Structure formats: structure tokens, C-alpha cells
Amino acid sequence: MRHAYVSVEGIARRYPGATVFEDLWFGVNRGEFVCVVGHSGCGKTTVLNILAGLEAPSAGEVIVDGQAIEGPSLDRAVIFQGHALMPWMTAEQNVGFALSCRHRGWPRARLREAARAALVRVGLEQAAEKKPSQLSGGMKQRVGIARALAIEPKMLLMDEPFSALDALTRGVLQDEVARLVAEADQTAFMITHDVDEAILLADRILLMTNGPEARLAEIVVNTLPRPRQRATLHRMPGYHALRDHILEFLITRSRTLAGAPPAGWDPRRVPELRPADAPAALAAP
Structure with missing residues (x-):
């Protein structure tokens, strides 16, 4: 496992009286897209949260690029089921805030330029000044994708990001993510219940x-x-x-x-x- 870019080594998640999953071992290579498929209750989201550093495993560890995960990091960006946008900020400001966390020394003009460029990549340049309440569900998820990719993470983590969308919007965004991840040679880990989504995206x-x-x-x-x-x-x-x-x-x-x-x-x-x-x-x- 040590040769993999991400090495999941014997992780388990246990609660008093219950074990969600036990002794998971797998690797993710650099630039690889991996999907996890399974029924509700098997611990898929918990695995993703452990990879994100949002939860600690009950046993085992996760090694990313030679370092054990000890908490959240901007090197691992998460796209959630819900858009998780800050409602008082515009689309541009939501992306710009993430960029300001990654590049603390950048002036405001550079942050704005980079945020706009990220929105252009997902086809939302015309919605830069709109707040989440003014955007459709698909547009909100596009902002979330733009925000995640803008910080140039080493790994992209996705927790069923399209499950709440209608079939047409979901399909468009699946194609969009496939294109963007391929262009960036992005390492990606995704949870899905959609078999065709996994077949479309995953290695x-x-x-x-x-x-x-x-x-x-x-x-x-x-x-x-x-x-x-x-x-x-x-x-x-x-x-x-x-x-x-x-x-x-x-x-x-x-x-x-x-x-x-x-x-x-x-x-x-x-x-x-x-x-x-x-x-x-x-x-x-």
C-alpha cells in the first residue's frame, strides 16, 4: 500500500455496541479516480470523512503523499451533497474566500481574478455576482465544484454531490466533472449510489x-x-x-x-x- 499516493491502512470505525466497518485496506494512485459503491449504512461517508480529516478512525491510519492524516487540510477539498455555500456571499465571494485561505498573501484583485477564472471553468461567469438564493441547485453545485478546484487540491473528495439534482442537471454535471478532473489530472475519491455515474467517472x-x-x-x-x-x-x-x-x-x-x-x-x-x-x-x- 505504501507505494500508492493515498494509502488506507486497516481503518475501522466503531461505536459502543456497533461496528460500521472493519479493517479496510486500499490505495488510490496519483491522478486516479476511485468511486465507492455500497448500500446505506456501510460507512461510505465515514470513509470519506476520514480521508478529509473530519473524523478519526477507531483503528488504522490513512497516509497521503507520505504523511499520515491528522486533520483537515486544503490539500484535500470536499464537495458535499449539499452545496455548503455561505448564503451571504456571492458566487465569486464564495470561491474567493476559499482562495484567500489557500493564498493568504494574495491581494483582493488577484483573488477576484482567480475566482472569476474558476467560475468560467464551470460555465458560471454570468452568475458571479449572484448569491446562492438566486441560483438553481445545479448552479450551486457548480460553484461548489469551482471552489474546490480553485484551490488546486492534491485530492478531490466528493460525497454524492449530484444526488439531490434532477436527472438532466445531474448528467450535465457528471460530464463536467469528468472533463475538469481529466484536464487537471486530479486525484479523486467519490461516493455514489449511481452505478452509471461510477462507470462514467471511475478508474x-x-x-x-x-x-x-x-x-x-x-x-x-x-x-x-x-x-x-x-x-x-x-x-x-x-x-x-x-x-x-x-x-x-x-x-x-x-x-x-x-x-x-x-x-x-x-x-x-x-x-x-x-x-x-x-x-x-x-x-x-
């Missing part, structure tokens, strides 16, 4: 068993070539094998594999499968 997809006592059961390598477009994703060779494999896990195996792992299970060597290349993997136990 690898982590599959969690049901909680409590959830564990990482399998890592699916997404071999569909990039660039991927939402409108044509379903026509790509290997798409249906990949999608069917993930759905079968969520419908059946996430439940049947829940609880204590089988004898001989090594959480440091979670199986990696490539169902897009090998449909026979659908028959894997």
Missing part, C-alpha cells in the same frame, strides 16, 4: 458489503477507454458486463457476503476484477 470501483461490520469485498477495474461520454456510454463494448457485475453485487452479494469474512480472507489483498474485459467474471463467487 476503479470499490464495492462494500452491507453494514454493520461492512468490509471492502471487491475492487472492479473499469477498463472502458477514455474519454467516456454519458450519452454513448451504454454503447461501449464491455459496458453491459461491467454494469451487470456491479448491479449483481449490490442486489445479491453485498448482502450474502455481509458479516464475518470467510476463513483465510486477507483484507490487504482484496480481489480486483475486470468484468468489462472478461464477462465470465460475472460467475465469480
Whole structure:
């Protein structure tokens, strides 16, 4: 695990009388996009919060670029389910505030210029002077994306950022995030319930068993070539094998594999499968 840019090493989250998840091991390489998929209650958001430094694990540790996470950092930007914008600030001011935290010596004019440039990247240059109450849900999330990317984090963390949006807006923003992350060669970690979203965005997809006592059961390598477009994703060779494999896990195996792992299970060597290349993997136990 030490060779990975992000190394999650045996983390667990326990509460009195309950264990959310136990002994998670996985890595995220520099420039890689990783998605986590699993049912509610398996601890996905808790894992993200630990990566963000917002929560401490009950056991284990997370190493990022050779340093153990000990708290929040501007090197790890979070895009939440809700937009999390400051309502008294304009779109430009929300982005500018994040920039002022990253670049404390920058003059106001430079902060404003950089904030405007970040809004241009997400197509919101015309909304720079509007406050969140004047923006649609999709526009608010665009501001959140602009704010996160403007500070040039080493890692982007996303907690189901599009789940509250309508299908059309969600699809547009999925394509937008795919483009922006690729342009910046950004390391990204995302939680989602949307299988097609994971297939569109991820290089690898982590599959969690049901909680409590959830564990990482399998890592699916997404071999569909990039660039991927939402409108044509379903026509790509290997798409249906990949999608069917993930759905079968969520419908059946996430439940049947829940609880204590089988004898001989090594959480440091979670199986990696490539169902897009090998449909026979659908028959894997």
C-alpha cells in the first residue's frame, strides 16, 4: 500500500455496541479516480470523512503523499451533497474566500481574478455576482465544484454531490466533472449510489458489503477507454458486463457476503476484477 499516493491502512470505525466497518485496506494512485459503491449504512461517508480529516478512525491510519492524516487540510477539498455555500456571499465571494485561505498573501484583485477564472471553468461567469438564493441547485453545485478546484487540491473528495439534482442537471454535471478532473489530472475519491455515474467517472470501483461490520469485498477495474461520454456510454463494448457485475453485487452479494469474512480472507489483498474485459467474471463467487 505504501507505494500508492493515498494509502488506507486497516481503518475501522466503531461505536459502543456497533461496528460500521472493519479493517479496510486500499490505495488510490496519483491522478486516479476511485468511486465507492455500497448500500446505506456501510460507512461510505465515514470513509470519506476520514480521508478529509473530519473524523478519526477507531483503528488504522490513512497516509497521503507520505504523511499520515491528522486533520483537515486544503490539500484535500470536499464537495458535499449539499452545496455548503455561505448564503451571504456571492458566487465569486464564495470561491474567493476559499482562495484567500489557500493564498493568504494574495491581494483582493488577484483573488477576484482567480475566482472569476474558476467560475468560467464551470460555465458560471454570468452568475458571479449572484448569491446562492438566486441560483438553481445545479448552479450551486457548480460553484461548489469551482471552489474546490480553485484551490488546486492534491485530492478531490466528493460525497454524492449530484444526488439531490434532477436527472438532466445531474448528467450535465457528471460530464463536467469528468472533463475538469481529466484536464487537471486530479486525484479523486467519490461516493455514489449511481452505478452509471461510477462507470462514467471511475478508474476503479470499490464495492462494500452491507453494514454493520461492512468490509471492502471487491475492487472492479473499469477498463472502458477514455474519454467516456454519458450519452454513448451504454454503447461501449464491455459496458453491459461491467454494469451487470456491479448491479449483481449490490442486489445479491453485498448482502450474502455481509458479516464475518470467510476463513483465510486477507483484507490487504482484496480481489480486483475486470468484468468489462472478461464477462465470465460475472460467475465469480
